[in-house]
Amino acid sequence: MSIATARYGSVARAFHWAIAVAILINLPLGLFGDAIQQVTGPVMPTHKSIGLTVLALSIARLVWRLGHPAPPEPAGMGALERRVAPVIHWALYALMILVPLTGYAMSSAGNRPLDWFGLFPVAKLPVTRDTLLYELSHEGHEILGLTLGALAIGHILAALRHHFILKDGVLRRMIG
Ligand code: HEM
Ligand code: HEM
Incomplete structure (x- = not known):
């Protein structure tokens, strides 16, 4: 069993954890928004603001990642x-x-x-109801959202397996 020593850089780690926390909050807000807002008041504006933040961060992260390869895999x-x-x-x-x-x-x-957390307005994309683009984005948001949730669960279980069962230092590559 080899111990991984190479780590993701600090920018990659900051992106990873900021986006992971935001997504792990936003999935239940999207799925159980109706039930949650019975107790808390409107949650969809928060869901949208968190989601727009994830969109901006993820594009920036992808651009960063294309210029900064992952550290070599543990042997x-x-x-x-x-x-x-x-x-x-x-x-x-x-x-x-x-x-x-x-x-x-x-x-x-x-x-x-x-808007973004009520602080400033966000321009709308040129999409109108009764278009295929609207239908696709509506269906897509649900199907892809559930797929993201399923992959994230598998990804987290894999990380925990590395840490607690294989003990090969993979989780530390992203924490360090
Ligand atoms: C991290 C990003 C996001 C995740 C993981 C996410 C996830 C989800 C999920 C799982 C649902 C429930 C789907 C369903 O059962 O119908 C949902 C619903 C919804 N999301 Fe998101 N979402 C994100 C970003 C956004 C953004 C950026 C917006 C808009 C600016 C948005 C607007 C909505 C709306 C309006 C619904 C309710 C749809 C309906 O009930 O018909 N989401 N989201
Ligand atoms: C929804 C939440 C999450 C998303 C979307 C996500 C996404 C990602 C992505 C895209 C990578 C690849 C990084 C790259 O090569 O550029 C990655 C790596 C990693 N993630 Fe996550 N992650 C999430 C949550 C978590 C959690 C909660 C953990 C820990 C329990 C975790 C542990 C790791 C580890 C250890 C790596 C590095 C794997 C390696 O060294 O090959 N992630 N994650």
Whole structure:
């Protein structure tokens, strides 16, 4: 069992954790928004503001990542995981952008104004109801949102397996 020494850089780690926390808050707000707002008052403006933040951060993160490769994989990693992990990671990058983008497109077609935590208005995308783009973004937001949730759970279980069962230092690459 080899111990991974190479780590993700501080910018990659900051992006990872800021976006992870935001998504892990936003998934339940999207899924259980109706039930939550019975207790707390409106949650969708917060869901949209957090989501728009994830969109901006994820685009910046992807651009950063393209110029900054991940550290080399730990030597002890199995052949299957060596193939699967990058596929899951790139799928997460795609969904981190597509899920908020479809939410943004869908909400642009609605009547309610968009803003960022009530601080400033956010321009709407040119999407109107009764268009295929609206239908696709609405369906897409739900299906891709659930896919993101499922992949995130698998990803987190994989990280915990590395830490507690394999004890190979992979989680520390992202914490350090
Ligand atoms: C981290 C980013 C986001 C995640 C993970 C996320 C996730 C979700 C999920 C899982 C749902 C429930 C889908 C369903 O069961 O119908 C949902 C609903 C919704 N989301 Fe998002 N979302 C994100 C960003 C956004 C953004 C940026 C907007 C708009 C600016 C938005 C607007 C909405 C709206 C309006 C609904 C309710 C849709 C409906 O009930 O028909 N979301 N979101
Ligand atoms: C929804 C939440 C999350 C998302 C979207 C996410 C996304 C990602 C992505 C895209 C990468 C690849 C980074 C790259 O190569 O540029 C990554 C790496 C990593 N994530 Fe997450 N992550 C999430 C939550 C978590 C959590 C909660 C943990 C810990 C329990 C975690 C642990 C890790 C680790 C250890 C790596 C590095 C894997 C390696 O060294 O190959 N992630 N994550």
